[in-house]
Amino acid sequence: MKPGLEIRDSGFAQARGGAAEGSTDKAEASVLAFANPESRIPDFAGDAIAAYLQQHERKSLLRFITCGSVDDGKSTLIGRLLHDTQRLFEDQLAALDADSRRHGTRNGEVDYALLVDGLAAEREQGITIDVAYRYFGTDQRKFIVADCPGHEQYTRNMATGASTADLAVVLVDARKGLLTQTRRHSYIVSLLGIRHVLLAVNKMDLVDFDQDVFDRIVGEYRELAAKLGIDHVQAVPLSALNGDNLTAASASTPWYTGPSVLEHLETVDVSHRAAEIGLRLPVQWVNRPHQDFRGFAGTITAGSVRPGDEIVALPSGRRSRVQRIVTADGDLAQAFAGQAVTLTLADELDISRGDVIASAAQPAQVADQFAAHLLWMDAKPLLPSRSYWLKIGTRTVAVSITEIKHKIDVNTQAQLAARQLELNEVAYCNLSLDQPIAFEVYRDNRDLGGFVLIDRQTNATVAAGTLDFALRRAENIHWQPVDVDKAARSRSKQQTPRCVWFTGLSGSGKSTIANLVDKQLHALGHHTFILDGDNVRHGLNKDLGFTDADRVENIRRVAEVAKLMTDAGLIVLVSFISPFRAERRLARELFGDGEFVEVFVDTPLGEAERRDVKGLYAKARAGKIPNFTGIDSPYEAPESPELRLDTLEEDAQALAQRVVDYLRD
Numbered sequence: 001m002k003p004g005l006e007i008r009d010s011g012f013a014q015a016r017g018g019a020a021e022g023s024t025d026k027a028e029a030s031v032l033a034f035a036n037p038e039s040r041i042p043d044f045a046g047d048a049i050a051a052y053l054q055q056h057e058r059k060s061l062l063r064f065i066t067c068g069s070v071d072d073g074k075s076t077l078i079g080r081l082l083h084d085t086q087r088l089f090e091d092q093l094a095a096l097d098a099d100s101r102r103h104g105t106r107n108g109e110v111d112y113a114l115l116v117d118g119l120a121a122e123r124e125q126g127i128t129i130d131v132a133y134r135y136f137g138t139d140q141r142k143f144i145v146a147d148c149p150g151h152e153q154y155t156r157n158m159a160t161g162a163s164t165a166d167l168a169v170v171l172v173d174a175r176k177g178l179l180t181q182t183r184r185h186s187y188i189v190s191l192l193g194i195r196h197v198l199l200a201v202n203k204m205d206l207v208d209f210d211q212d213v214f215d216r217i218v219g220e221y222r223e224l225a226a227k228l229g230i231d232h233v234q235a236v237p238l239s240a241l242n243g244d245n246l247t248a249a250s251a252s253t254p255w256y257t258g259p260s261v262l263e264h265l266e267t268v269d270v271s272h273r274a275a276e277i278g279l280r281l282p283v284q285w286v287n288r289p290h291q292d293f294r295g296f297a298g299t300i301t302a303g304s305v306r307p308g309d310e311i312v313a314l315p316s317g318r319r320s321r322v323q324r325i326v327t328a329d330g331d332l333a334q335a336f337a338g339q340a341v342t343l344t345l346a347d348e349l350d351i352s353r354g355d356v357i358a359s360a361a362q363p364a365q366v367a368d369q370f371a372a373h374l375l376w377m378d379a380k381p382l383l384p385s386r387s388y389w390l391k392i393g394t395r396t397v398a399v400s401i402t403e404i405k406h407k408i409d410v411n412t413q414a415q416l417a418a419r420q421l422e423l424n425e426v427a428y429c430n431l432s433l434d435q436p437i438a439f440e441v442y443r444d445n446r447d448l449g450g451f452v453l454i455d456r457q458t459n460a461t462v463a464a465g466t467l468d469f470a471l472r473r474a475e476n477i478h479w480q481p482v483d484v485d486k487a488a489r490s491r492s493k494q495q496t497p498r499c500v501w502f503t504g505l506s507g508s509g510k511s512t513i514a515n516l517v518d519k520q521l522h523a524l525g526h527h528t529f530i531l532d533g534d535n536v537r538h539g540l541n542k543d544l545g546f547t548d549a550d551r552v553e554n555i556r557r558v559a560e561v562a563k564l565m566t567d568a569g570l571i572v573l574v575s576f577i578s579p580f581r582a583e584r585r586l587a588r589e590l591f592g593d594g595e596f597v598e599v600f601v602d603t604p605l606g607e608a609e610r611r612d613v614k615g616l617y618a619k620a621r622a623g624k625i626p627n628f629t630g631i632d633s634p635y636e637a638p639e640s641p642e643l644r645l646d647t648l649e650e651d652a653q654a655l656a657q658r659v660v661d662y663l664r665d
């Protein structure tokens with residue numbers, strides 16, 4: 001990549017677009033990522049974009065998003081900007097002409113919205129349903145615009161577009177004024193750190209270019225922006241359809257003396273005046289072609305670097321000096337943000353993918369617990385205590401949400417109590433990671449402060465978030481070393497500590513079999529303990545019910561207790577329905593190799609229901625117990641348990657013997 005090409009990319013785009021895994025040129029890959037998964041319009045192929053960007057390399061780049069409600073005129077605005085700045089490709093124009101005749105809503109005249117609403121399905125519905133990235137340029141500047149859909153359920157796409165933008169064009173229909181959507185989108189704009197809004201009060205022609213209407217809307221919006229901490233608002237009275245105040249001043253608004261939309265986009269200064277942060281190089285891969293060369297490759301996301309500079313590797317905190325800055329075109333004397341480089345260091349430091357190389361004088365911070373804002377983007381709700389992947393910069397770690405402090409009504413900013421989060425909801429949460437990471441608060445650095453959460457089973461991106469601050473408690477709690485450790489306890493008990501985890505439907509036979517195993521082991525002189533769902537729910541977990549969220553927390557706690565018991569040298573028999581794979585995996589990950597033995601007590605629902613030891617199935621069928629496992633709450637059978645016990649094939653005694661044999665092996 002050539003110096004001077006100003007492409008920035010945030011953690012969001014990387015994780016979503018899958019850009020640059022192991023690539024030496026993230027910026028180029030980002031460009032392609034824009035062209036590919038987001039924009040569904042084939043004309044903007046990666047090559048064309050790269051060529052275009054190269055041609056306009058020396059101009060500054062403004063990334064912006066457009067947002068507003070359906071029918072506010074976003075697509076028309078962008079289409080017209082593209083058209084009027086004459087960056088349209090010839091064939092696109094030809095296609096547009098034909099399309100307008102076929103689909104256009106404007107009696108055979110060119111319909112600019114069709115330039116942007118790429119998909120046939122969208123045209124039929126008359127709405128834009130995905131983020132579409134467009135490139136255009138003028139003599140002053142080049143632009144990348146993300147067109148964000150206006151429909152309520154597509155908040156997720158809007159957040160995707162916003163995560164890389166410096167400015168948001170917020171469209172308001174002059175006849176309607178601020179709508180719920182305007183508030184929602186402005187909230188997300190502020191959440192994702194955009195400080196500049198161009199408020200386009202559109203369709204002014206339909207209110208006779210009435211200044212009072214404009215002033216009233218602008219006044220209301222300024223109030224909202226102030227509450228949200230959006231510092232810079234430029235309002236423009238607009239008719240995107242007719243082009244008033246779009247690229248030049250309109251004769252219809254003599255009372256307006258500000259810039260046109262395009263003039264503002266061309267001249268607005270979006271550079272962050274925040275204190276210049278030092279070098280940040282999230283390591284994408286460690287390049288070790290032979291014994292004598294060890295280089296750390298990645299794209300510099302902030303600051304600059306020269307050979308001789310003192311650096312610190314994070315999170316380890318080890319220091320060294322930069323020896324060389326290697327690129328495909330030879331070594332550099334200095335490299336800047338946006339450049340993909342390989343650094344070699346004066347000392348042998350243990351640095352791996354996901355670490356951050358930072359300037360020693362101005363390092364990033366390190367922590368493993370945070371307060372953060374989360375935008376939930378999955379149809380399945382967020383369950384606190386469940387383990388997800390958190391991807392930040394080039395690092396991926398396991399995370400759980402330890403507390404939802406409150407969710408936020410994005411329309412009113414009201415704070416509401418919540419135990420779980422649904423699609424498109426925003427919440428303020430505490431997060432706990434399984435290892436420390438290098439980070440910066442999102443306000444200061446989007447690259448090291450913005451993250452996504454990934455479902456560990458489906459690999460789907462389920463949330464986007466911003467780190468607000470590290471929790472103090474993380475700094476102040478340390479592991480207390482103990483002299484009598486697990487190995488010592490295990491030796492004195494003459495046994496290998498284990499966690500034997502029985503899972504299965506209610507009435508499958510977990511308790512019966514666990515009890516028999518316990519008796520046998522005890523008779524053999526082993527030190528054991530049974531943790532049974534029914535019992536633990538009378539004490540430690542008596543605050544929990546049977547919602548998905550409560551079951552997740554139930555299992556998390558009992559897994560932690562089982563872990564403590566194995567640390568005490570015991571063989572623990574855990575007998576819980578534990579219906580979700582994710583939590584059984586979480587439990588497994590607490591233990592060492594071979595220590596966790598998953599026993600699937602496999603009894604078909606019909607059989608468990610026939611037994612109905614406690615009469616619960618009958619009640620559940622009668623609608624008296626909501627969320628009953630197997631009836632109206634799911635059971636996810638283990639895929640590869642250490643033992644599967646078929647209770648239709650063998651009796652409880654024989655099955656217990658199989659468990660004991662397994663353990664004694």
Ligand SMILES: Nc1ncnc2c1ncn2[C@@H]1O[C@H](COP(=O)(O)OS(=O)(=O)O)[C@@H](OP(=O)(O)O)[C@H]1O
Nearest residue numbers: 506507533546551554576577578579626627628629
């Ligand atoms: N709605 C609902 N669904 C399932 N089970 C219910 C429910 N309500 C009460 N019970 C009784 O609670 C026992 C299950 O508790 P667990 O802690 O093992 O459940 S879970 O692991 O959190 O899913 C379970 O005990 P077992 O029959 O021993 O499995 C039931 O007796």
Ligand SMILES: Nc1ncnc2c1ncn2[C@@H]1O[C@H](COP(=O)(O)OP(=O)(O)O)[C@@H](O)[C@H]1O
Nearest residue numbers: 506507508509510511512611613647650651652
């Ligand atoms: N092969 C078997 N293994 C375990 N239990 C069985 C078997 N066959 C019948 N049962 C009966 O099924 C019931 C299982 O109940 P329980 O052990 O309390 O189940 P859970 O703890 O899974 O809810 C008991 O009444 C038990 O006698």
